[in-house]
Amino acid sequence: MFNQLRQYISRIPSELLYRIELIQHRSNLPKLSQQDQFIVDQVRREGVFITSLQELGLPKTSTLVKAAESQLTNMEIALSAKHERQSQKNFGSLENPAYPQIFTVTDLADFFSWGGQERLVNIIENYIGLTIAFQGVHLRRDFANQEPVTTELWHLDAEDRRMIKVIIYLNDVRIEHGPFEYIPKSWTLDKKDLFAGINREQEMINLVYSFSPL
Template sequence: MIERRRRWFRDMPARMALKLFNRPRVRIILGRKYSDALRIHQPALPRLSGIDAKIVAGLEKDGVYITTVDALNLADGHIVIEEARKLSEAFADEARERVANGEVFVIVPPDRIIDHPSIYLFGLQDRLLDIAESYIGLPPAYDGVTVNYTVADGREISTRKWHRDWEDRRMLKVALYLHDVDEDGGPFQMIRRHDMHQNDEVGFDYELADDAALTATLGATYSDDIVSCCGPAGTVIFTDTARFFHRGKPATGRDRMAIFFSYFAQQPRHPFLCERTGMQRRDILRLAEPLPRRQQRAALWRQYLSIALRIIPPASL
């Protein structure tokens, strides 16, 4: 109870900022600034070809594109998967203990990922930034990486319920499976119907959604468009988790281990609802300092916000 109250007070500034940003006059101003930014940046967008262009087209059409590390030929893909797999397996017993003690969203502790910088740096390669920028329409921010561990207890809780992410109007998540994932292994799922009720004209509201809410928002046949992203180790999933409802299907057959890289615009609509990986800013700064300017700006996106936005503490995980 004490911890819950502490989190409530800690998150109060972020909740107040979200309410302010959804006031009618503020929505209009933010919407106009966003439209102008998209228009101005459009000529500078990367020119994609091959599978990269297909990924962006798939995101625009369905909100998801599924492929493999081998098909993408991503640099160091298999090395990163192997490193993250070893981290996850070493964390397995602790993850199950945390779940048994009531924790609902379990990730490999960020300080352990920092000891393996190649996992974090993998998400900053130019090719992934090009895909993110082309889809988002603006220079991308990189919110880092999580290595998710889903215990196969069959419970539909937390991110295993249908929801949308709240950081920005558009987002890109890139997921890598560390082992084979079938329907019983807790695959990532999304509904390829865009939620038309979330925009600057009507505002943004974030709640976990049950069948009634999904029916009201997406239509009675929404289940026809549920995509279960099953696949072998090395499967790569590109998806927009802001515009589309998604979840991790409750795992029943075996635990699921996956890496998630996260991107949004460098001036996100809700910067106070970002920084969801739990990584420390000092660690990110240390990793980003020797990188080229583009990668620095993506990783250190908070430094380019206004002072008023920087002083709002991010909501807790």
């Protein structure tokens, strides 16, 4: 208890500075269209906004998708080579989990330029409230597992106070395929203790089931 209190107290100066910077930067935030302001409001309210590439309507999208599909071929080659070196018996089982395959593609122009478009940057800056930093782009393939592994488990991302992750699916994903799942922010307003740590798996599960209509 004492250690927790000491940690909270030690964070007060940086938290005050952060709040001051938010106020100072407010007048510098880019102006948004009604459509883009709606996106920001939804993210603030629920922690997520779901749309399609067509509805979002950003330029360079077709180039981005083609570049991603091209890189997927390289990922398949790399995975095949790995399978040749290692036994893939019962791939995706408890004994041999199928971990995600992740390529970092930030330095490829088609990916970086799409993520750096002014309209998208303006939306994100309005949510973050400060000048933003672009962390990078990952191209990722997930595989079926008997049990969830790594980031398939319920967890809380904690890179910063606020952040945005843009997830683009290259394949249609239905409920039976294991889609991305999240806990709406509105469910957690009275669950602040949940965020004291990361990967508190059982607490996440309990929260989900407490709101589930099933």
